[in-house]
Amino acid sequence: MLLIGITGMPGAGKSAIYEVAKKYNLPVVSMGDVVRYETKKRGLELTPENVGNTAINLRKEYGNEAIAVVCLKYIENNLKDKDIIIVEGIRSLYEVNYFRKHYPLVLIAIHSSPLTRFKRLVNRGREDDSTSWEVFVERDLRELGFSIGHAIALSDFVVINESSFEDCINQLDNILKEILSNIEKYKKYNFIFEILK
Template sequence: MYKLVCIAGMPGAGKSVVSDYFVTRGFQFLRFGQVVLDIIKENNLPPTENNERKIREDLRKSRGMSAIAILNYPKFKTLLKKGNVVGDGLYSWSEYKFLKEKFDKQLIVISVYAPPSLRYERLSKRVIPKSDKDLRHRPFTKEEAKARDYAEIENLEKGGPIAMADYTLVNTKSLAYLMREVRQIYAKILRLRNHEMQKQKLYS
């Protein structure tokens, strides 16, 4: 049974770094918020925090609080037929419950934490590389980042998946330290999947 590893955390915590590690280990990649940026591109809007927030909240008003997960569900389902998947940016409690209901033991959630001051510093120093067509690494001012934090916590139930994560990474030290922690979690997930496969063979 292939695994869907979803990465949760506030902006600037280090979700993309963790997701990218799983990609290097052969996981297929899907970014939750890409559906929002795709709508922004389709409507020729600038990728500002105000525009993103409006689209995120409009989607949830029209489709419910699990909207982003529902929109990504067919993609996750297709990818899981071929192999393990990492989902970058699990947002709301409703999305967590939706995915848990659909994928059950296939779903593993990793929370990445860093305090606001450190996250805001990271976000303000971001530079968008030319290769970043999906705008994963766009910068935010401190004011934009704080506004996004409040909106995600108050309007998008973002604390739920972070609190209920299977694993939590505290990203306040060096990149090398974070990578050591990520490798340990990856090894645990691999052992879990191998154990499940052995059980399947035993009872098949």
């Protein structure tokens, strides 16, 4: 099994991977959905603060790789027969390392400027998105506290998502083509990281 991880700050455009995944018939597991599910399970409303606190509490309860643990359990219980799985919403180097302990992982970062991301979140209007710049900055700092910056910095591929949705889709499509046409190379990928430890 090969995992393709998607990382990036809130509003960077990580969900664009769903469009490209459809084209290649690849399953996508969302780490953000896991946190939102846990928030609701705890009887909390889906607000930026509640979702953020749930993410923090899960990490306090189960360690820094908590969300990856839950996602991997889901993958092994439901998608074991799949050769390639996309994991959307990787937030930390701890999660990257946890996944890599179990399966080869290729990491793609999607990057956009703060202003671009803020405008997208305001337009998206999901329950846990903020329309306040202060709350947006607070969320960014919380994400950076999880070590998402490390995951982005150590990504294997980077998509710069500052223009159109189509441009982002095209960049992701080219990256997936590269990975799929060299799948055996990427399945041996974790070997490199073992040597570097």
